[in-house]
Amino acid sequence: MPSLASARYGKDNVRVYKVHRDQSSGVHTVTEMTVCCLLEGAIEASYTKADNSVVVATDSVKNTIYIKAKEHPVNPPELYAARLGQHFLDQYPHVHTANVKVVVHRWTRMNLDGKPHPHSFFRDGQETRNVEAQVSQSGGIVLKSGIVGLTVLKSTGSAFHGFIRDEFTTLAETWDRILSTDVDCTWTWKSFPTTDAVNNGVERFDKAWEAARAITMKTFADDESASVQNTMYKMCEQILAAVPEVDKAGYTLPNKHYFEIDLSWHKGLKNTGKDAEVYAPQSSPNGLIHCEVARDDKTEIPIPIR
Numbered sequence: 057m058p059s060l061a062s063a064r065y066g067k068d069n070v071r072v073y074k075v076h077r078d079q080s081s082g083v084h085t086v087t088e089m090t091v092c093c094l095l096e097g098a099i100e101a102s103y104t105k106a107d108n109s110v111v112v113a114t115d116s117v118k119n120t121i122y123i124k125a126k127e128h129p130v131n132p133p134e135l136y137a138a139r140l141g142q143h144f145l146d147q148y149p150h151v152h153t154a155n156v157k158v159v160v161h162r163w164t165r166m167n168l169d170g171k172p173h174p175h176s177f178f179r180d181g182q183e184t185r186n187v188e189a190q191v192s193q194s195g196g197i198v199l200k201s202g203i204v205g206l207t208v209l210k211s212t213g214s215a216f217h218g219f220i221r222d223e224f225t226t227l228a229e230t231w232d233r234i235l236s237t238d239v240d241c242t243w244t245w246k247s248f249p250t251t252d253a254v255n256n257g258v259e260r261f262d263k264a265w266e267a268a269r270a271i272t273m274k275t276f277a278d279d280e281s282a283s284v285q286n287t288m289y290k291m292c293e294q295i296l297a298a299v300p301e302v303d304k305a306g307y308t309l310p311n312k313h314y315f316e317i318d319l320s321w322h323k324g325l326k327n328t329g330k331d332a333e334v335y336a337p338q339s340s341p342n343g344l345i346h347c348e349v350a351r352d353d354k355t356e357i358p359i360p361i362r
């Protein structure tokens with residue numbers, strides 16, 4: 057007899073825009089986000105017995121996303137996501153877990169004639185600030201924050217040599233190459249017992265995002281990279297050092313290759329090695345390198361006083 061092994065459902069791709077109008081200054085601040093909210097719990101009967109009495113309609117989930125955006129601040133996204141998830145647990149006792157994902161899109165204020173414009177913004181790249189909140193009756197609130205789609209490139213300061221050479225290897229070792237990637241960085245917070253605990257010291261979330269972004273860029277730029285693996289590990293270590301309430305930090309980075317082009321067939325043009333100037337950016341295939349670094353908890357356990 058088959059049985060339902062896992063189930064969750066809800067609304068995905070709910071696009072939300074919120075404006076805050078400062079009455080005294082007339083300055084507007086805008087937030088645009090895409091929200092996904094999936095529920096789990098005692099919902100088996102809807103799958104196995106066609107019993108919809110346990111179903112919060114996905115249309116109601118969408119409505120709730122809008123209503124909570126109206127009732128509460130949407131910044132930082134960690135707090136909005138936690139409150140939205142908690143709502144489903146409080147409102148429907150048979151819902152055991154709410155999985156909320158918030159993707160915040162960039163609207164950067166225009167600077168015109170040296171002055172920040174009160175109500176005009178531009179999209180300065182595809183980078184997003186992402187948050188996942190898993191709110192559950194058993195585990196409290198688990199928050200993961202991240203940066204996705206920050207595309208970076210360095211034209212030197214990256215090497216890759218000493219890797220395995222055997223009958224499958226054609227790649228030449230290099231001491232100087234182009235390094236480019238689309239940053240996907242995630243940091244996982246120690247779990248929070250309640251939404252009040254998330255709200256207490258809420259500045260931590262913006263500070264962590266700023267720190268992770270600065271660490272990513274500075275380390276990418278300044279590290280004499282031995283490999284994507286080693287550079288990303290250094291970034292993770294620094295995020296853990298900068299944000300004490302974070303348990304784990306990780307990256308998933310495509311290695312976006314730029315190939316040298318041998319143009320010597322044309323009038324002896326020199327365009328390889330130290331003479332390389334014109335390269336062919338590759339769209340596929342790409343390397344894909346992932347790691348997650350966890351805090352060494354042993355250093356944190358206080359020595360008991362006897």
Ligand SMILES: O=c1[nH]c(=O)c2[nH]c(=O)[nH]c2[nH]1
Nearest residue numbers: 216227282283284285311343
């Ligand atoms: O930084 C790198 N790591 C690898 O594992 C790898 N593999 C490869 O072909 N190029 C690279 N570069």
